[in-house]
Amino acid sequence: MSDKALKNDMTANTLKLIAEQLNVLCQKRATGELVVGSSQTKGRIYLLSGRLLYAKAGQHETRRWNRITQRLMPQWIPNPSDLQDAHMWEYQLLYQGITNKQISVVQAKAIIRAIAQEVFFDLGCYGNATVEWQEDARNPTEMALSLSLSYLEVEPDISKVMALQRQWQVAGLRNLNPTLAPVLKSGIDPAALGVFGKYLNGKYTLWDISVRLGKSVTNVTKALIPLLKKRIVQLKKVADLPHPFANRSVDASGSGGSRKAGSKGKGREGLIACIDDSPVILQTLKKILEGAGYQTLAINEPMRGVAKLIENQPDIIILDLVMPNASGYSVCKFLRQTSVFEKTPIIVLTSRDTLIDRNRAKLVGASDFLGKPPDPEKTIALIEKYLEEIAEQGQTGEASLSAEVSSSAL
Structure with missing residues (x-):
């Protein structure tokens, strides 16, 4: 040749x-x-x-x-x-x-x-x-x-x-491609579709869903055919996640492309700060979050990292409750008393998930809880939940501002 x-x-x-x-x-x-x-x-x-x-x-x-x-x-x-x-x-x-x-x-x-x-x-x-x-x-x-x-x-x-x-x-899927992502029609409760429901949001391809459900991609796609015919679900193209060179993470020393406070990077879905003294946990969170397209701010010394938190103003903070040099409860309380992080979602990371621990964390301002070691699916679900709430609050704020401007103009 x-x-x-x-x-x-x-x-x-x-x-x-x-x-x-x-x-x-x-x-x-x-x-x-x-x-x-x-x-x-x-x-x-x-x-x-x-x-x-x-x-x-x-x-x-x-x-x-x-x-x-x-x-x-x-x-x-x-x-x-x-x-x-x-x-x-x-x-x-x-x-x-x-x-x-x-x-x-x-x-x-x-x-x-x-x-x-x-x-x-x-x-x-x-x-x-x-x-x-x-x-x-x-x-x-x-x-x-x-x-x-x-x-x-x-x-x-x-x-x-x-x-x-x-x-x-043979299954009649010749015109479909497993790189497409199914999206549920607006107004339909995902829970009504059982195990499939939570994946029909346009974020998971047919390949992704097959792996998460432990089923072949052919069987997963065949199960969606009746929903496609009824137009309850449609398939759409979805972008790839950024590769490691397209979206370097920010570390606690400030290297790796840190952003200005309050800025939103183009194409960035969210900046997530991860505070934990364990390098293994930080690396695990980094892999989970960056794999889903988010940026991470890794901090292994919480009190010294406050300046970096203020500089970068992350959208969400994941905070370990038990650290040798600082109590996660104290750090959470301190952040809630700081005007910059008064409303920032704080997800506490703990291996001691008891009712007492939850109540104590709630009292110091924790928004939610995540077990150790962090489960990828649960972690991403919590991140998406709070980012959606932030987006909705932003839209409400814009609508209020627009109303005020219109009123002033009159």
């Missing part, structure tokens, strides 16, 4: 063509990118000496990464701040995790395989695509070769995805 771009009309089965091309390239021990393109998306399959390094579907790269790593390695907390560039940042994090002995090569390869399976499935949903081979002159390293998949490892995954694609088509 020459190093010139090789293009083929994908009038045949997309996955079959990808498999054929990969087989040829792997036999030739080729290094480069197999670019699968259509009018909707462009995926990339990276090869090194005929072995699969990583795969991307052209959209929802961060969503896919977060979804699969949290499912397969929920205790692993990658550190993207150590990476130098955004090229194949997911593979860099896997490499970093192995180097730091946080994950094994077997675990990292399991993540690569799971991501590749989803990518193959998504690419298989697109017809009339092209495939283009782009040669690369990179020299393989021993580590990179060990953290890659041979065609013998990849071939069963492709066969599995082909079977899933057939199920998808």
